[in-house]
Amino acid sequence: MVPVGFSGTAPAGRGGAAPRPPRRGGGCAPARPGAPFRADARAVVNAVNDPEDRVLRAAVEGGVPYVDITRWTARMQRAVTVATLLGPTAPVLLSSAWMGGVSSLVAASLAADLGGAEQVEIAVRWDMADRSGADSVEFMDRLGVGFEVVDGGRRRIAGPLTEARTVVIGGAPVRVARIDTPEQFTLPLTLATSTAATRIGFSSPAATRALLALRGTGFFHWAGGERWAPARRALLHSPGEGGTAQLRIDVSHGGRSRTATVTDARGQGHLTAVGAFLGLHRVLGTDGAAPPQGVVFPEQHPDPVAAAARLADHGVRVELDRAGTGAAA
Numbered sequence: 001m002v003p004v005g006f007s008g009t010a011p012a013g014r015g016g017a018a019p020r021p022p023r024r025g026g027g028c029a030p031a032r033p034g035a036p037f038r039a040d041a042r043a044v045v046n047a048v049n050d051p052e053d054r055v056l057r058a059a060v061e062g063g064v065p066y067v068d069i070t071r072w073t074a075r076m077q078r079a080v081t082v083a084t085l086l087g088p089t090a091p092v093l094l095s096s097a098w099m100g101g102v103s104s105l106v107a108a109s110l111a112a113d114l115g116g117a118e119q120v121e122i123a124v125r126w127d128m129a130d131r132s133g134a135d136s137v138e139f140m141d142r143l144g145v146g147f148e149v150v151d152g153g154r155r156r157i158a159g160p161l162t163e164a165r166t167v168v169i170g171g172a173p174v175r176v177a178r179i180d181t182p183e184q185f186t187l188p189l190t191l192a193t194s195t196a197a198t199r200i201g202f203s204s205p206a207a208t209r210a211l212l213a214l215r216g217t218g219f220f221h222w223a224g225g226e227r228w229a230p231a232r233r234a235l236l237h238s239p240g241e242g243g244t245a246q247l248r249i250d251v252s253h254g255g256r257s258r259t260a261t262v263t264d265a266r267g268q269g270h271l272t273a274v275g276a277f278l279g280l281h282r283v284l285g286t287d288g289a290a291p292p293q294g295v296v297f298p299e300q301h302p303d304p305v306a307a308a309a310r311l312a313d314h315g316v317r318v319e320l321d322r323a324g325t326g327a328a329a
Contacts, residue, residue: 043284045276046070053082060086065283065291069276071096073147076182083295091283092295097183098124098198100275101298102262102311103247104183106318108191108304110251110258117191121250122183122198123167123176127243128207130267143215147180153194161215165199169248170261175208176201177215186297203243245271259321266315274314278307 043065046055050070059066060083071079076096083092095101103122111117143160151158164177176199187193202208245268249260264271275298278287282301285291287310289302301307311318 043067043280045280047276051075053079056082056092057086060088060090060092063089065090065092067093067095067276067279067283069095069100069272069279071182073180073182073185077185080295088294091292093279093283093292093298094182094295095275095279095298097186097298098122098181098247099245099262099268100272101279102271102275102316103181103198103249104187104297104299105275105278105301105304106249106260106262106308106311107183107187107251108299108301109308110249110260111191111253111299112305113258114251114253114256116253117187117193117251118254119195119250119252120183120187120191120193120197121195122181123169123174123248123250124198124200125169125174125176125203125246125248126200127203127245127267129203129241130243130245130269143179143211145180147184149178149184149197150188150193151195151197159215161212163197163199164212167199167201167248169201170244170246170263174201175205175212177208177212183299187299190297190299242267261319261321262311263317263319264315265317270314271316274311274316277314278310282307 041062041064044055044059044067046066046068048070050056050068056066056068056079058064066088068076068079071094076094079092079094083094093101095104097104103124107117107120107122111120146157146159148155149158158178160179161177164175166173166175168174179198179200181198184196184198187196202211245262245264245266247262249262251258262271264274279298281287282289282298283291287307292300308318
């Protein structure tokens with residue numbers, strides 16, 4: 001078997017390492033920008049930040065199927081441009097939507113049931129007790145930067161940690177506010193979504209209140225440089241022994257709604273790794289459908305319902321509410 005390369009270390013969750021295909025051979029990271037890999041690879045999953053696009057370029061130029069789970073929106077948009085200009089001959093799956101593309105994949109499965117997705121609302125509950133690496137809170141660096149969203153079919157700039165509301169996630173109310181995530185950019189393009197919003201809240205209500213208060217003081221604007229990066233990230237990066245990853249996805253279309261609550265007792269690292277694992281099968285065409293061509297996003301899976309159902313194979317619970325109830329204002 002030709003090995004699958006992992007750029008960086010794939011996240012591990014509580015209770016053991018995340019699922020991964022067999023691997024043998026040498027390292028897969030390129031020795032210099034644009035250089036070929038040092039070992040033959042059947043596919044590459046990029047699980048660490050690649051700010052200079054070295055791994056992306058090497059995979060595309062080498063004709064190696066590629067999955068990326070690390071990019072915030074602006075870097076993902078650049079990756080689309082870089083990969084497209086290089087003319088990929090193997091699939092390039094940019095799966096940086098929340099938790100390795102899980103949020104987008106589940107949204108697409110609900111949309112398939114409804115026949116479309118006019119509105120997609122995603123709410124994330126961040127467990128303060130969860131294990132996490134430094135990159136997991138890199139979104140803190142974006143909390144002083146406005147981002148483009150589609151709302152009611154119109155594009156506008158949204159502010160981080162604004163438009164707060166309370167939703168019920170896993171039976172408990174969670175105060176959530178907007179953050180910049182790639183699915184808010186891709187869903188209007190892929191599913192013709194006229195409103196796409198992702199919000200985040202924390203298992204500690206005090207932490208949520210503190211962040212919203214800091215946003216109100218302008219902290220994330222005047223403390224936006226590299227000098228303040230450790231202070232920003234320290235607000236949330238205090239990894240514990242392990243927590244539970246949860247998110248809620250609401251999709252509405254044609255006057256009907258569907259809600260899914262995704263729960264992974266092994267935490268966000270495991271859930272992200274499961275998303276990457278499903279993405280790997282997608283680019284290899286080993287998930288029951290032919291591999292895609294060119295640059296794609298997770299919600300473009302030809303059978304998202306079947307793909308989302310595979311989450312259960314890895315211990316991830318998806319609870320469906322066909323009435324779409326449970327939200328609070």
